Amino acid sequence: KTIDHPAFPKIIDICIVDDEFYLVMDYIEGKSLDDILKDGIVSESTVLDWAEQLADGLNYLHSGNPVMLYMDCKPSNIIVGRDGKLKLVDLGSIYLKGIKAGGRISGTYGYASPEQIKGEIVDERSDIYAYGRTLKRMLMGGGSKSMKYKRSLKTMNKIIKKSTSKNPSRRYQSMGEILHTLQSRDTLYEKVMYILGGLISYSYKMLIGL
Numbered sequence: 641k642t643i644d645h646p647a648f649p650k651i652i653d654i655c656i657v658d659d660e661f662y663l664v665m666d667y668i669e670g671k672s673l674d675d676i677l678k679d680g681i682v683s684e685s686t687v688l689d690w691a692e693q694l695a696d697g698l699n700y701l702h703s704g705n706p707v708m709l710y711m712d713c714k715p716s717n718i719i720v721g722r723d724g725k726l727k728l729v730d731l732g733s734i735y736l737k738g739i740k741a742g743g744r745i746s747g748t749y750g751y752a753s754p755e756q757i758k759g760e761i762v763d764e765r766s767d768i769y770a771y772g773r774t775l776k777r778m779l780m781g782g783g784s785k786s787m788k789y790k791r792s793l794k795t796m797n798k799i800i801k802k803s804t805s806k807n808p809s810r811r812y813q814s815m816g817e818i819l820h821t822l823q824s825r826d827t828l829y830e831k832v833m834y835i836l837g838g839l840i841s842y843s844y845k846m847l848i849g850l
Contacts, residue, residue, distance in 0.1 A: 772803025
């Protein structure tokens with residue numbers, strides 16, 4: 641019940657029935673990201689917004705005490721509300737850092753990291769792997785090729801490539817690093833556009849003799 645972040649539903653109660661844990665959570669109205677992506681490719685600005693929301697939510701889990709790992713990040717576990725806000729559902733997949741993922745694998749093939757599938761010790765970098773795979777799916781939409789976005793493609797491909805390395809030591813070491821990369825891109829773009837806007841305005845005034 642300690643999870644309190646816009647990217648997650650509220651946990652109302654925890655029940656134990658026949659030695660099994662059940663979470664009672666808020667009802668989340670919306671459409672799964674998986675269904676949305678099956679309809680086709682979404683806009684560049686939407687993908688960037690979703691990428692940052694998802695990174696922020698996972699970073700929240702990783703910054704807690706104890707550190708929590710989501711362990712099953714994938715489009716079908718993400719609900720998009722009418723307001724465009726993401727919710728990571730299926731909180732029953734969450735693990736505490738430092739335990740083995742062996743036995744019942746909570747992740748999903750195609751999204752789960754190699755170490756998770758092997759039942760080895762997992763950490764934040766396992767969620768980062770799944771995040772990268774999910775981000776790649778966002779860019780692919782319902783097709784097999786990424787949309788050639790104008791200004792975000794280079795940044796997105798960099799994040800995807802580094803996040804999905806088979807070797808955890810070659811991935812981003814924290815979701816905070818990914819957030820910084822995304823936010824730095826926004827800041828740099830805004831600065832460049834501001835400068836270009838000023839130059840265009842100045843050139844126009846010179847042209848008309850003002």
